[in-house]
Amino acid sequence: MLKVKITKKFDDFKIDKEWEVGNGEVISLYGPSGSGKSITIQSVAGLINPDYGFIEIDKKIIYDKEKNICIPPKDRHIGYVPQNYGLFPHMKVIDNIIFGMKDKDRDLKIRKAIDLLRITGLDNKKDKYPMELSGGQKQRVAIMRALATNPKVLLLDEPFSALDINVKENLRKEIKRFFSYWNIPVVLVTHDKRDVEVLANKIAYY
Amino acid sequence: MLKVKITKKFDDFKIDKEWEVGNGEVISLYGPSGSGKSITIQSVAGLINPDYGFIEIDKKIIYDKEKNICIPPKDRHIGYVPQNYGLFPHMKVIDNIIFGMKDKDRDLKIRKAIDLLRITGLDNKKDKYPMELSGGQKQRVAIMRALATNPKVLLLDEPFSALDINVKENLRKEIKRFFSYWNIPVVLVTHDKRDVEVLANKIAYY
Amino acid sequence: SNKKVENIHKEDLELHVAAASNFKFAFEKIGELFEQEFGCKVIFQFGSTGNLTQQIINGAPIDVFAPASENFIDELIDRGDILEETKDLYAIGRIVLVTNEKLNVKVESLEDLKLDEITSIAIANPNHAPYGLAAKEALISFGLWDLIEHKVVYSENVSQALQFVETGNAQVGITALSLITEDMNYLLIDKQLHNPLNQIIGIVSHSNNQQLGKAFTDFVKSPKAEVVLKEYGYDIP
Amino acid sequence: MNWSPMYLSIKVASYSTLFTAIIGILIGWVLAKCKFYGKSVFSALVTLPMVLPPTVLGYYLLITIGRQSFIGKILIERLNINLIFTWKAAVIASIIVSLPLMIRSVQSSIESVDTTLEDVARTLGKSELSIFFRITLPLAWKGIVGGIVLAFARSMGEFGATLMVAGNIPGKTQTLSIAIYDAVQGGKYEQANFLVLLISSITIIALLFINKINMERKG
């Protein structure tokens, strides 16, 4: 369960939103470009601080302006896929994926990572560097890297925008399976009606 | 008229494509992620060199492996919008747009640029820096920057992927008007069937 | 003195002597003779008198100090860094006017420094180099200083003053006689024109090698060393 | 108190920094962008002025541009320019010692500029020269300013090579750092301390100033 209520102002821009999403549910943040969707999920991830409001995961407050609570991003257990991939350019695909895993055993981590890559048909790219990947390949790696840490919440900022339709449809199905398996709240920023139809249980209009 | 025939090999990847597109026509490069669409348009722009083949604009050869012709990118008069925007982070939106314009008079350039921004509803962002824009806003600025130079060919690498549906639909219409007005070949890499339906006269499958 | 030293294992012994740079050639030779005689090793540190003084104050492992001027030794004695009873005068330095003959300037006396074709006169910085001070004193006594001061270029020390002349960038310079080699064209400057360049030697009080130090200061005054010092143009007191 | 060493130091450091910046940006750009045979050796070679004791560097400079040298003769006889023992020689010495610092800073900051931005500028019809000035240089700005700061500080402190080629002529070539050296050598420690405070203040003010310009530039 993720509860969000935030206010954030820039000189010529202001958002003030409130929504919640339960475990196993997918909420879609839907609205025109520049309406504050990215800012919202960056706030949930703890990368920027809202001006007012609070954020709660499973009844635990991770941010509250009034109570002066602000858990640092590293302890929020949130999977975050930024709009521009954010892959580490100096690490191979496989190392990007295992980077956040908590397991001690490296072999185990690699096996898990290869399983994840296989889902997206990228296991043959495991030893490539991000700059050797196409745009869509990069984005799929970024999604798998976020899922690899078993996050309590998953935040996806337009995750499918660079994917072609066939891959997209397959990935949607895979991801839907993942979502129900993990049983966590998922926040999905998207412009694609089909994403909303297939994946979302809820919509927050921006 | 743009004619393209290119071959390019990486260690585990090879493309070999041939297609052409007339003035006022839009060709859509359509195919799965990692199939070489970006590489193709980078070759046309002159940013990477194909292994074999030739590229011709309006009967003028701009690249020919056999004849050893390779016009530098700056003299190809091609508008190019890369997959990740490629906005100049140290310039305001307005300065990004006028950067490539050939006019002497700065006021004229600014007026033209504001007209272009107005089409995309971004004239109020003209004095912002790219990092203050949302993803979709960045991409629209990048498209306008490419159009601002009156190019002979327009190359768009997934130009609408970060845009929301409403903006997209408007922009498509605007751009369609532009295309017929400029009467140049347009190459459009996209994953969106709707883009293909509305805009494309031709499809090159990848 | 020879005898006292023999009680110690000589091979293990190293004597550290700090000396002003104008002594370089003479002392290296004296050091060799000393090593032959006593079978121990002498390690020289040449540098500017001012630097060496600071190093001794701050605990440098130096046994014997041979600066180019008496003032510095007295300062160290006042501070208790040099043993007063070991202070000894062993040589008197001389300065020379050296010219670069490749430049077709003829200098037959100090008077000629006024000539227009002489544009640069190199001397060691009189503010800290004793030989430079002597040079300045000589020019003042000769009544020339005010006339030629604008031509003077200060160098870090006497060796550098000589380099300015050797490379032809200064037509003339005043340096130490001890640095002059056969092929150079020079003019000895009358020693009446400046305060005597008394060369003093002393033993450092924190040295734990004072016996050998004493042997060295004695050796510097021995006939063998006198020959070398004279050879390099020092006067013997 | 004689202020001429201070003025002289500021003059020499300013000229030297200016030339160092221009030459350093040029060579740094070549090292970052051009591929040529022997590049890594060339890149190591430009660092060499740093490994020689400045006095020794000064000695070589003296026999290279001095009166007796080929270059020196041309300068004096043909062009009637006398460098040695003037403040101009101090500028040359400073440039040589600070150039390696500038080149390295420029090279690594130019290398880290995103090349797709330069590519986009190419498709926008810009010449390499205009790309250099309008894209590469502004985006590498931080590193370049870092290099300028180092070059300025280095030339304020330059002393060994300067002493050798410019001499130590009070009022003409005695810079602050030579005056400080003189004071320490002559045992005038109070004067030395004062001059050290002076040179430090000038440098800090200059660096804060460079920093400030840099901040304002960014928006």
Next chain:
Amino acid sequence: MNWSPMYLSIKVASYSTLFTAIIGILIGWVLAKCKFYGKSVFSALVTLPMVLPPTVLGYYLLITIGRQSFIGKILIERLNINLIFTWKAAVIASIIVSLPLMIRSVQSSIESVDTTLEDVARTLGKSELSIFFRITLPLAWKGIVGGIVLAFARSMGEFGATLMVAGNIPGKTQTLSIAIYDAVQGGKYEQANFLVLLISSITIIALLFINKINMERKG
């Protein structure tokens, strides 16, 4: 031919570069990432060792860590460590003169690392320490290597401050650059030329080696 100055120079430069790299990366990171009051002044202050003539710097160092000083007394009397006039003093002198070069290079290269990558690493549960070592440092690598190159070259060439605190003791503290200075001062120009070639070759080989490691690291 006596090779000890060569070994000594390599030893001193290696130790000095190692410590300079560690301290420089630390301070450079603080300057790049932390906000604190008086930061720009602090940033200018760390540059100061460059503006003092090395001999003068050596003089201050000598009275700071020498026998007469507070620190010196503790070192000698309590800990029985004698630094002055040992090769360790040469290492300390080299660190002080080359640190400003390292700090600047590190600072500007860390500042140019894309912060979203560090943000992503944060959401992946990484501590700031691990982000520093696994993201920031590798991505700033080019500038850091540039700094290491400068620091190494600078400490090979260090001479003024070293002479002051370590002396010029053949076989113990006489480094190559001091030996070169000696040769030039003594008019032994052939020996000086030979030593200059030697120090230049060592530096070039070292820099090519650093370069090579750097290349291989990148994949």
